[in-house]
Amino acid sequence: MFKEMEKKEILVIGTNPGIIQTIVRLINNNELWNGTGVLSADDAVNAFENNPFDVVLFGGGLLDxxxxxxxxxxxxxxxxxxxxxxxxxxxxxxxxxxxxxxxV
Structure with missing residues (x-):
C-alpha cells in the first residue's frame, strides 16, 4: 500500500518574468509540486511569511x-x-x- 504524498510548495525567486514563469510551469508539471514565483525580494518575504513553503529556489537576477x-x-x-x-x-x-x- 502506497502512502499518499503531500504536495510540496516551492517558492521561486528571480527577476526575469519569462524565466520565472517557465520555472514555475516546469515545477507545476510535477503533480506532487506547486510552484509560486515572485520577482522581488520584498515579494519573496511576503509570500514566505504567508505560505507554508517546503523549498526556496533562488533564480537569476538577485544580488548576492x-x-x-x-x-x-x-x-x-x-x-x-x-x-x-x-x-x-x-x-x-x-x-x-x-x-x-x-x-528524495
Missing part, C-alpha cells in the same frame, strides 16, 4: 546581498527550509535540484 538577506529571513522563520540556487540548464537539472533539496 539580497540572496543572503533572504536566506537569513527565511531561516529565522523556518530554520530547516532547504534553500537552492538554480543555475538553469533545463527541466532535468531543475528536478534534480528540487529532489535533492527534498531529500
Amino acid at each position: 546581498d539580497e540572496e543572503k538577506e533572504l536566506s537569513i529571513i527565511f531561516r529565522a522563520i523556518k530554520a530547516d527550509i532547504p534553500l537552492v540556487k538554480h543555475y538553469g540548464g533545463g527541466s532535468g537539472l531543475l528536478s534534480c535540484e528540487i529532489y535533492q533539496a527534498l531529500g
Whole structure:
C-alpha cells in the first residue's frame, strides 16, 4: 500500500518574468509540486511569511546581498527550509535540484 504524498510548495525567486514563469510551469508539471514565483525580494518575504513553503529556489537576477538577506529571513522563520540556487540548464537539472533539496 502506497502512502499518499503531500504536495510540496516551492517558492521561486528571480527577476526575469519569462524565466520565472517557465520555472514555475516546469515545477507545476510535477503533480506532487506547486510552484509560486515572485520577482522581488520584498515579494519573496511576503509570500514566505504567508505560505507554508517546503523549498526556496533562488533564480537569476538577485544580488548576492539580497540572496543572503533572504536566506537569513527565511531561516529565522523556518530554520530547516532547504534553500537552492538554480543555475538553469533545463527541466532535468531543475528536478534534480528540487529532489535533492527534498531529500528524495
